Amino acid sequence: MTDVLRAGEAARVAGVDEAVSLDELRLAARNHGMPLEALRHDLTPPGLHYLLVHYDIPFVDPSSWRLQVGGHVRTPLTLDLADLHDRPRVSRTVTLECAGNGRARLLPRPVSQPWLDEAVGTAEWTGCSLAALLDEAGVLDGTVDVVFTAHDHGTERGVEQDYTRALPIAEALSGNVLLADEMNGAPLPPQHGAPVRLVVPGWYGMAHVKWLRDIAVLPSRFTGYQNAVAYRLRADADDPGVPVSRIQPRALVVPPGFPDFMTRRRIVDAGAVELFGRAWSGRAPVVGVELSVDDGLTWTPAALGPETSRFAWRSWSFAWDAVPGEYTLRVRAADTEGVQPVDQPWNLQGMANNMAQRVAVTVR
């Protein structure tokens, strides 16, 4: 673990005036956010759902795919796709967000996948229950973590690995977690983890391990790279920090009017404008959304739509009487534990940054 942590200390933060690098652009060209007008869809179509692939999308033959379940259990299991399908089917509608969403808006900017606001999406995931599977395997007393290993292979800061991340045993047994093989009623697309991925409702995306191949039950804390180095909330290089876990509250608005191609600045015709958006939190239930048209000086409550599912976004709307001028819209969600920050919650890797969105609008 010491070696792994040392590698982690190489996490880089850009200089204050340092523009986006070719490395960051290369990641932005492959991975993609959800264009914010797609907030209109209750369920995000696969090609609009945000996507982050750490290494390459692996090609996994579904007919030869096997899942190993082992480690600190009574009865290790080996399952194929038919075995998984024979188990009771469970569906959950879940809003998934990348832990690095908003990173490229931070100053100074942690250097990694340069997300702006769009690393989010909501889908209905179907598969079988992880808790039921672990119950079959018989988790032994003294279990601490459950470790999920994927087929995608690469290096990060010098550490060669198959993507692997662990969940605390309490979360793994909560009954919320799925091994999903369907997205919005269709087989998982290759880029979303075919044939089987983990879905951990309420947690940031790094926990939803795609292209799953192995589940290992551990009687100790997992010290692999994605828990011990990456996806960690660290104030600075001397702070060991804690692993990223649940999604912080966030609201987003569909940018109103129409855009300029190059700047994406919005132009809105004066008059009644129905602002619409979504709000979610994995940490606690969303209880309110507020909107500001003056860059956060004053805030007015929006009308919150019904909760359709605990871990899915809620719609909200706001009737804006738009008068000609220049505006900066901001929107923030509150859950039962608190409200979104207006200023950046900076950390070394730009994780779980839920600074309130900002949209520049010209009303004509």
Place this chain on the structure above:
Amino acid sequence: MTDVLRAGEAARVAGVDEAVSLDELRLAARNHGMPLEALRHDLTPPGLHYLLVHYDIPFVDPSSWRLQVGGHVRTPLTLDLADLHDRPRVSRTVTLECAGNGRARLLPRPVSQPWLDEAVGTAEWTGCSLAALLDEAGVLDGTVDVVFTAHDHGTERGVEQDYTRALPIAEALSGNVLLADEMNGAPLPPQHGAPVRLVVPGWYGMAHVKWLRDIAVLPSRFTGYQNAVAYRLRADADDPGVPVSRIQPRALVVPPGFPDFMTRRRIVDAGAVELFGRAWSGRAPVVGVELSVDDGLTWTPAALGPETSRFAWRSWSFAWDAVPGEYTLRVRAADTEGVQPVDQPWNLQGMANNMAQRVAVTVR
């Protein structure tokens, strides 16, 4: 047209040392390329197919959608979706590439959507024939262009517009062009032009107008923004240039081995490596692919797979005996009219740039 051309003269080229701007990153976060490992798929799944949306993805209600066909015709038509479905169905497998693919590799870099190599995809498109529809409407003598207008609305360099682009009448009547409402056997996804888009086999993406609403037959040359200003091959600001049209030849290789997360540099184990890729040209049939492992000093022919469809990519492969060391792979396609350039074919807007791909590889 003079006003429009003047606006076009504001096309910006970055300074030689100027890094990627927030404007460019904002476009890269919304739009996305095809991760190159997806070259393995004969047909690209929708979420992996490249996507460029000029303004916002419009929400078009399919039940109230109507297509107008008018202008220089004998019988103007108004059609709904059922009317289109009643016509003979035609399917075509087509490789689609953005005219700006490769732009962000140019020096100096034209400032627009900052594509690297990935703005490509291949799909099977199904719908009805444009030529048959125009035949019904009765195109009059003296027709020059056919103009296609979309539902997406925005501004570009000060010009407010619904996205509109024209085809020469010969191409519109060629029998190749489709009004497509299906992609890979499913209804068009919202981001790919639902309910109906144009597909112009062999042409760069700007011609394949999405969210189609109007077809106007013109007895003169169309002088709108997307033909007269954008999507034009211009050497410099004084050159009126010519409209971008057919896809230049290009080959791409699936980057071998596995990547480093941040740099995407490839690591390959020594030994026999089967390099695989695709090659295409809209201009003329592909006749060969060559590979270089020494950054273009020497070239060796690859094995070219069969042509499955005139306007779809062809597979190719190359058996590489990889010996430990540092390599720069390059690959180039030739069609019956010529071979891909190894050096950049620079122009003011970075259009139709088909400089041969470069992949840095460490063999261990």
